[in-house]
Amino acid sequence: MLEYKNGKSAVHSLDVRLKLALLAAFMLAQIFAPLSLAPAFMAATLGLYLLARVDFVEVVRSRKALLLLPLIPSLIRVFFETGWTDFLGIAVPLGIHNGALNFLFLCSLLYTPLLFALTTAPSQISAALRFYRMPKRWAFIFSVAFVSVNYIKRKAERTLAAQRARGCKSNALALMLPVLHSCFLRAKTMSLSMAARGFDADAE
Amino acid sequence: MAKKAGLRKCPAHGNEVLRLENVSFTYPGRKEKAVDGISLSFREGEIAGIIGPVGSGKTTLLYCCNSLAPKEIRGKMEGRVLLRGKDIAKMKFPEISRECSMVFQDPNDQIFNLTVEEEVAFGLLNRGVPREQALDAAQRAVARVGLSERLHDDPSDLSSGQKQKVAIACALAADSKIILLDEPVSSLDWRSCQEVYAILVALAKEGRTIILTEQDTGLLAEYACRIIVIGKGRLVAQGGRDLLLDKRIEALGLRVPSIARLARELGIKGGFDEIKEKLARLAGKRKGRRHA
Numbered sequence: 001m002l003e004y005k006n007g008k009s010a011v012h013s014l015d016v017r018l019k020l021a022l023l024a025a026f027m028l029a030q031i032f033a034p035l036s037l038a039p040a041f042m043a044a045t046l047g048l049y050l051l052a053r054v055d056f057v058e059v060v061r062s063r064k065a066l067l068l069l070p071l072i073p074s075l076i077r078v079f080f081e082t083g084w085t086d087f088l089g090i091a092v093p094l095g096i097h098n099g100a101l102n103f104l105f106l107c108s109l110l111y112t113p114l115l116f117a118l119t120t121a122p123s124q125i126s127a128a129l130r131f132y133r134m135p136k137r138w139a140f141i142f143s144v145a146f147v148s149v150n151y152i153k154r155k156a157e158r159t160l161a162a163q164r165a166r167g168c169k170s171n172a173l174a175l176m177l178p179v180l181h182s183c184f185l186r187a188k189t190m191s192l193s194m195a196a197r198g199f200d201a202d203a204e
Numbered sequence: 205m206a207k208k209a210g211l212r213k214c215p216a217h218g219n220e221v222l223r224l225e226n227v228s229f230t231y232p233g234r235k236e237k238a239v240d241g242i243s244l245s246f247r248e249g250e251i252a253g254i255i256g257p258v259g260s261g262k263t264t265l266l267y268c269c270n271s272l273a274p275k276e277i278r279g280k281m282e283g284r285v286l287l288r289g290k291d292i293a294k295m296k297f298p299e300i301s302r303e304c305s306m307v308f309q310d311p312n313d314q315i316f317n318l319t320v321e322e323e324v325a326f327g328l329l330n331r332g333v334p335r336e337q338a339l340d341a342a343q344r345a346v347a348r349v350g351l352s353e354r355l356h357d358d359p360s361d362l363s364s365g366q367k368q369k370v371a372i373a374c375a376l377a378a379d380s381k382i383i384l385l386d387e388p389v390s391s392l393d394w395r396s397c398q399e400v401y402a403i404l405v406a407l408a409k410e411g412r413t414i415i416l417t418e419q420d421t422g423l424l425a426e427y428a429c430r431i432i433v434i435g436k437g438r439l440v441a442q443g444g445r446d447l448l449l450d451k452r453i454e455a456l457g458l459r460v461p462s463i464a465r466l467a468r469e470l471g472i473k474g475g476f477d478e479i480k481e482k483l484a485r486l487a488g489k490r491k492g493r494r495h496a
Contacts, residue, residue, distance in 0.1 A: 192272055192308070197378070200296075
């Protein structure tokens with residue numbers, strides 16, 4: 001889901017500290033700007049995807065479940081807000097108007113950090129977080145979490161294949177348990193390996 | 205080349221680098237000890253192979269050697285481990301890792317960086333070595349294990365053998381004098397096994413101490429200077445490779461090297477070198493007869 005994709009675009013090669021600062025500024029601007037500006041922010045997000053040469057449609061398609069996050073609160077607005085408003089000279093129901101803006105606002109808020117994760121190597125993220133004085137322990141947790149996404153994805157694929165080979169139908173719980181188990185085991189061995197290589201989370 | 209390297213003799217008078225004094229370790233909630241009163245000493249430049257059946261305490265013994273047990277793996281430890289005469293219990297990991305590196309059984313579990321270079325430099329960066337220097341050392345270590353062309357690749361794209369070499373490169377970059385390896389070739393093909401052991405032999409020649417656990421007695425017969433046999437957490441025996449011909453090896457459920465089995469079938473007796481010599485002579489005679 002947050003798998004880093006190597007590339008040579010302007011977004012990829014931007015200094016990661018600057019990229020992180022711009023991301024924070026962009027997100028804060030979205031949060032504090034009026035909702036009516038949501039389409040402009042979404043257009044900017046799409047522009048960034050173009051600039052990064054990352055296929056936005058593919059990103060959305062391969063992470064369909066993520067769409068539920070902006071969709072559910074937007075649908076709530078659609079169904080629970082009453083009244084009418086003027087949109088480009090046409091009277092539209094307020095729920096639909098606000099729901100659509102809310103959807104664009106949340107999509108932009110969700111897919112911009114995702115683009116950051118897709119275009120930044122986890123080790124660079126860790127270094128940038130450390131630059132902004134994040135404690136080493138937390139910076140490292142973030143970077144390992146980003147790297148581990150790939151591992152979890154592969155593990156889930158293998159577990160699913162093994163289950164299907166033995167005639168098991170798709171079942172989220174049956175998939176999740178072995179994947180979680182293997183993740184905990186990996187975390188344990190990884191922590192041993194880090195300790196053996198002198199990693200000290202509290203050392204500066 | 206690898207085969208030739210394996211025939212080297214053990215250094216007789218290397219300095220002692222690691223000493224285990226009556227070491228025992230018990231996992232929480234278990235009555236029986238995983239390691240039970242083991243005393244051992246390791247010298248510079250030797251390759252010591254620890255063998256024993258599954259669950260005999262080989263890996264736990266390795267964990268005791270660099271104090272992962274009990275510092276990271278909970279349990280009760282008795283006895284002392286001395287690293288160059290210093291009690292390891294009083295040392296911190298960054299200090300221990302300078303002297304002693306570990307390669308885990310499954311390299312997938314210890315590799316978590318995005319490039320081979322960063323993975324190998326990780327230990328040095330933890331020590332506070334400047335990034336440029338750490339990356340330089342990583343490049344040299346990766347070159348030693350013959351993976352220079354994969355320096356900037358994602359380690360998860362490498363084969364099992366290459367991943368194991370990356371794990372060894374991590375130990376090399378750290379310039380550790382002692383390298384602990386937990387069944388380093390258990391998931392590798394024969395060729396990769398030979399390559400990994402050739403690297404280990406070269407490292408031992410530089411004076412590094414290699415301590416490894418292994419199931420393949422044939423590999424130990426070829427490469428190890430000293431065999432340490434463990435059963436139910438206890439030290440059963442230790443000695444040269446002739447120990448692998450001992451009946452106790454089979455009694456523990458381990459497979460004796462194929463050369464020893466062949467010698468037994470042919471009724472050839474003696475130590476390893478003697479058996480090899482006799483078998484070579486026998487093969488020579490047969491060849492001669494066929495030519496005649």
